[in-house]
Amino acid sequence: MTVNVGDAIPTFTRATGFANWNRYAAVNDEFVPIHMDDEAGAAAGNGGAFGMGNLQWAYLHNMLRDWMGPNGEILSMEVQFRSPNVKGQTVTAHGVVTAVEGDVVTLEVWTDQQEGTKLAPGTAKVRLAQ
Amino acid sequence: MSNISEAMKAAVGTVTARTTSYPISESDIRKWALAVYWPDKPPAYFIDPAEAAKTVHGGIVAPEDFNPFAWASAGHESLITNSLRAGTNDPDSTEKSLGIEGPGLTFMLNGGMVCEYGVRMRAGDVITSEASVGEYSEREGRLGLMLFSRSISTWTNQKGEMVKRTTGTLIRY
Numbered sequence: 001m002t003v004n005v006g007d008a009i010p011t012f013t014r015a016t017g018f019a020n021w022n023r024y025a026a027v028n029d030e031f032v033p034i035h036m037d038d039e040a041g042a043a044a045g046n047g048g049a050f051g052m053g054n055l056q057w058a059y060l061h062n063m064l065r066d067w068m069g070p071n072g073e074i075l076s077m078e079v080q081f082r083s084p085n086v087k088g089q090t091v092t093a094h095g096v097v098t099a100v101e102g103d104v105v106t107l108e109v110w111t112d113q114q115e116g117t118k119l120a121p122g123t124a125k126v127r128l129a130q
Numbered sequence: 131m132s133n134i135s136e137a138m139k140a141a142v143g144t145v146t147a148r149t150t151s152y153p154i155s156e157s158d159i160r161k162w163a164l165a166v167y168w169p170d171k172p173p174a175y176f177i178d179p180a181e182a183a184k185t186v187h188g189g190i191v192a193p194e195d196f197n198p199f200a201w202a203s204a205g206h207e208s209l210i211t212n213s214l215r216a217g218t219n220d221p222d223s224t225e226k227s228l229g230i231e232g233p234g235l236t237f238m239l240n241g242g243m244v245c246e247y248g249v250r251m252r253a254g255d256v257i258t259s260e261a262s263v264g265e266y267s268e269r270e271g272r273l274g275l276m277l278f279s280r281s282i283s284t285w286t287n288q289k290g291e292m293v294k295r296t297t298g299t300l301i302r303y
Contacts, residue, residue, distance in 0.1 A: 014169075023165040029200040032219060044237045045273050053240035058166040058195045065193070070175045070185040073247075074194050080242035080299075122242070129186070 001128055003105055005097050012063035012093040016051055016085055024055045041086075051085035056093075056111045056120040063093040063109070064126055071129035075104070079122030089113040095124065103128045133233035133277045133302075134266045141228045144263045150205040151198035151257040159192045159253065166193065191250035194294070198257045221302050224279060228263065233277060233302065241278055241299035248292035256288045264297055277302040 014020060018036075025031050030052055033040035041049035057079060064074055085091055091111050099106040105128060110121040156179070163172035174181035175190070182190040192198075212229035216222060222232025251257060264280025279300050285293040 020168060023168050027162050027165040027200060028197050044239075053242070054195070055166065057243060058193070061193060061195050062167060065173070070173065070182075070187070076244075076246045078242070078244040081240050120242075 003097055003100055003128065005100060007097040009063065009067040009095040009097070009107070011095075012059055012066060014059065014091055016055075016089050016091050017087045018049070020055065021049075021051050024052055024058070028052070028054060030054065046084045046086065048087060050087075051091075053079075053081040053120065056081065056085060056091070059091065059093045059111060060095075060109050060120070060122070060124070063095055064107075064124060067095070068126060068128060073127040073129075075125040075127055077109070077122060077124040079109070079120045081120050083113075083117055083119045085111075085113070085119055091119065098123075103130065133235065133268060133275065135231070135233070137230040138225060138233075138266055138279075141225070141230060141263050142265055144228060145209055145260060146227060146263060147209055147261045148207045149199060149203050149259045149261070151255075151259075152202065152204045154192065154196075154198050154251055154253055154255045154257070156190050156253045158198070159190055159196060162196050163193055166195070187250060187252070189252060191252045194245075194247055194250070196251055198251065198255070199259060204256070224263070224281065224300070235277060235302040237273075237303050239301045239303075241301035243296055243298050245294055245296045247294050249287065251287070251293055257285050257293060258287075260284050260286075271301075271303065273303045275303065 021035050034044050035049055035052055038048040093111050095107040095109045097105055098108050105126050107124050109124045111119045160177055163176035175185050179190055210228055214226040216226035221235050221238040225232035262282045264282045267278045281298050284295045287293055
């Protein structure tokens with residue numbers, strides 16, 4: 001695979017809401033009221049229930065994995081959860097290459113919603129398969 | 131007025147607990163992959179041993195973001211002797227586990243994570259997590275004065291190999 005600085009990798013997109021969040025809660029035992037109940041989410045200042053930061057994290061990993069294939073390696077990731085993923089948003093994970101050193105690639109990564117507002121920006125470092 | 135007390139500052143660096151997972155099963159890995167890729171199917175190498183055997187891993191490995199401690203753990207050793215009682219969703223649970231009073235803020239959010247990965251997790255692995263207290267900081271945000279507290283967890287497998295080291299940031303307000 002030839003990779004250059006500035007390359008955008010294929011995105012990973014999901015429509016989000018309770019159907020995604022409840023499945024994630026079920027495997028991660030993450031039944032926190034702000035993710036399960038609109039009143040609890042609204043009381044926390046976000047208008048209603050909102051999705052788990054950990055699921056945004058997972059979508060970013062899925063994007064990198066789908067791009068690299070199973071023989072690539074995610075070395076590190078750093079993400080900030082800046083804006084809540086509220087019900088009905090279409091969330092897309094993005095990645096743009098910022099550095100290439102041999103088989104190690106650094107990317108700016110982020111999730112955003114359908115209007116382009118970034119939800120979880122960060123960086124990732126991966127090692128591509130030989 | 132700061133929400134970071136002298137007792138909270140003094141607690142930074144404290145190793146608080148060691149938790150050991152039950153052995154990871156292929157079923158655990160499949161369910162995780164199905165949830166995080168839903169509604170599409172996850173890659174076959176998370177589901178089908180024959181497909182996974184074709185990869186460099188030689189078999190099914192867990193997604194890097196997999197949590198082997200969800201629902202139940204095989205063992206939990208608290209390394210703090212004078213903890214205070216706290217509910218599961220108590221925003222002050224970190225401080226109470228250390229035996230000190232928390233700031234008493236109402237809401238908490240996952241502020242972000244930094245994670246370095248080592249070896250992959252696979253079926254049969256038993257993972258040990260060692261938790262420690264990271265730095266505190268605070269700044270004004272759109273919902274008022276926000277407290278940022280960091281927790282560090284280092285996971286190793288039964289061979290002593292590092293699986294991952296995560297620094298998580300909890301935001302309270």
